[in-house]
Amino acid sequence: MTDELQIMKIGGSCLSSAQSFNQIVNIINETPSSMVLVFSAFNGITDQLIETIDLACEGESRALSAKLKRIETFHEELIDGLFEDYPKAFNEMRLTLQEVIGKLIYLLEELKEFGWSPYFKDSIMSFGEKLSTAIISKFLTLNQIDHVVYHGEDLIITNDKFGDAIANLPYTQKRVERDLLPKLANNHYKKVICVEGFIGRSISGLTTTLGRGGTDYTAAVLARTLAVTGKFKSISLILWKDVAGIYSADPKYVEHAKYLDTISYAMAKELSFFGAKILHPKCISIIESFNIPVYIKKFPADEDRESSKQEDIGTLITAEECEKNIYSISIIQEAYIISVTSETFVNAPGILGEIFSKLGEEEISVNVVTQSSSEINTSFVISKSDGPEAMKILKSNPKFEEWFKIKMELVGIIAIIGKDIATSKNQTKIYHALSKVGINPIAVAQASDALNISIIISKNAIKTAANAINEAFFKSKKGEQ
Ligand code: ASP
Ligand code: MG
Numbered sequence: 001m002t003d004e005l006q007i008m009k010i011g012g013s014c015l016s017s018a019q020s021f022n023q024i025v026n027i028i029n030e031t032p033s034s035m036v037l038v039f040s041a042f043n044g045i046t047d048q049l050i051e052t053i054d055l056a057c058e059g060e061s062r063a064l065s066a067k068l069k070r071i072e073t074f075h076e077e078l079i080d081g082l083f084e085d086y087p088k089a090f091n092e093m094r095l096t097l098q099e100v101i102g103k104l105i106y107l108l109e110e111l112k113e114f115g116w117s118p119y120f121k122d123s124i125m126s127f128g129e130k131l132s133t134a135i136i137s138k139f140l141t142l143n144q145i146d147h148v149v150y151h152g153e154d155l156i157i158t159n160d161k162f163g164d165a166i167a168n169l170p171y172t173q174k175r176v177e178r179d180l181l182p183k184l185a186n187n188h189y190k191k192v193i194c195v196e197g198f199i200g201r202s203i204s205g206l207t208t209t210l211g212r213g214g215t216d217y218t219a220a221v222l223a224r225t226l227a228v229t230g231k232f233k234s235i236s237l238i239l240w241k242d243v244a245g246i247y248s249a250d251p252k253y254v255e256h257a258k259y260l261d262t263i264s265y266a267m268a269k270e271l272s273f274f275g276a277k278i279l280h281p282k283c284i285s286i287i288e289s290f291n292i293p294v295y296i297k298k299f300p301a302d303e304d305r306e307s308s309k310q311e312d313i314g315t316l317i318t319a320e321e322c323e324k325n326i327y328s329i330s331i332i333q334e335a336y337i338i339s340v341t342s343e344t345f346v347n348a349p350g351i352l353g354e355i356f357s358k359l360g361e362e363e364i365s366v367n368v369v370t371q372s373s374s375e376i377n378t379s380f381v382i383s384k385s386d387g388p389e390a391m392k393i394l395k396s397n398p399k400f401e402e403w404f405k406i407k408m409e410l411v412g413i414i415a416i417i418g419k420d421i422a423t424s425k426n427q428t429k430i431y432h433a434l435s436k437v438g439i440n441p442i443a444v445a446q447a448s449d450a451l452n453i454s455i456i457i458s459k460n461a462i463k464t465a466a467n468a469i470n471e472a473f474f475k476s477k478k479g480e481q
Helices: 018-030 045-058 061-083 087-114 118-125 127-142 169-184 215-228 265-273 283-290 351-361 384-395 398-403 424-436 459-474
Strands: 004-010 034-039 148-150 192-196 199-202 207-209 234-241 262-264 294-298 315-318 327-342 366-371 377-383 404-418 443-446 452-458
Touching: 004 215, 018 034, 018 061, 018 127, 034 127, 034 169, 034 215, 045 061, 045 087, 045 118, 045 127, 061 087, 061 127, 087 118, 087 127, 118 127, 118 207, 127 148, 127 192, 148 169, 169 192, 169 215, 192 215, 215 234, 215 283, 262 265, 265 283, 265 315, 265 327, 265 404, 283 294, 327 384, 327 459, 351 377, 351 384, 351 398, 366 443, 366 452, 377 384, 384 398, 384 404, 398 404, 404 459, 424 452, 424 459, 452 459
Parallel strands: 004 034, 004 234, 034 192, 148 192, 234 294, 262 315
Antiparallel strands: 199 207, 294 315, 327 377, 327 404, 366 377, 404 452, 443 452
């Protein structure tokens, strides 16, 4: 048995040209150990699949046909480009594509017939990963890479929270040990396994999906369950992305974002919960007790291959506490803050608990909570998509209406994350930076063991605020950081 195992997730946005498919072959050939490759749907396909559902629900038949055609053409063009010189593979993949599009149309018809249910959404969303994995697998075969393919449903057993399912670890463990491990173990030479990311199945057999960006989570679940078997000396998780790793802030918004070589699990978790799209929020917590190192790396574009910049190694996420002066800024561009203000100045014990549990019953999660000590005003943040529903719940309850004035406002959130972020020195830095650019926080939340300070500000001020704070931490000592 090889002692080492690499679990690799390959993001859909990495695979946009025939060239990029060759890079998968290069990565496999250059990796000495056995590996499990987990694939996302191709770039933008999951979004388009979701749009087909919306169009079907709205009865927009023409727009729906056009959207389906676009999805089909996108894959057709890839198949044409990859397999034009291999008529057998070409025909097989064209047939697979037609079958998948046929199933998609069938499900959309059923959706119209029976009305929307979360089951339809997950089944339809799963087609992106099914197609990408089938196409990549065929490409690997043509490149003489011996491998085994698994459907997501056959390995990842989940609860039935459609759209954001969580792996049932004991059952998934059994599947992995029964079906996957034998293909990886007893190998005197390296093995290659391919798995559809993002997809699982509930115990009752329905297709589920693991939340947007959930291919990271599939890879993490496999890393964990394979670590539990104790059959491998070392397991690492490599997430190939279209960005080089983790920065002190999203380089799309912040001009002098600093590249971070290493961060701790704790910081990565905070970052992913606070909107950093780079890592799926459910990833780290399931692997952290196994000390599995996670690398976030840029999938090599052709011209990158020979360079050896720090960025090529990727950001390493480990159990080690990271250096003191490592900070990262995560941005949530749009969210709602709901302020609940007591009209009467009367203490109303239990009412806030009731508000939160009513929201909880509707699966609306509350992100950031701030409260004045008198309980006169409590504010909390919820995602943009949950806003209208939350207001409906609160306004329809006469008790809440009687006791409180309830207001909702669209805002932005900046979370500054780092081991010693809560020191007064660092807080001063943050507020000084904000005051220099004339931005006043609407609310601030900070836990007592804080790794994270969340500042709620006007939505339009996000970019300016993020740049100012990043500058305060990383540009003040020029040349040093
Ligand atoms: N294709 C899915 C999504 O776009 C899962 C993933 O990319 O990881 O959310
Ligand atoms: Mg995707």
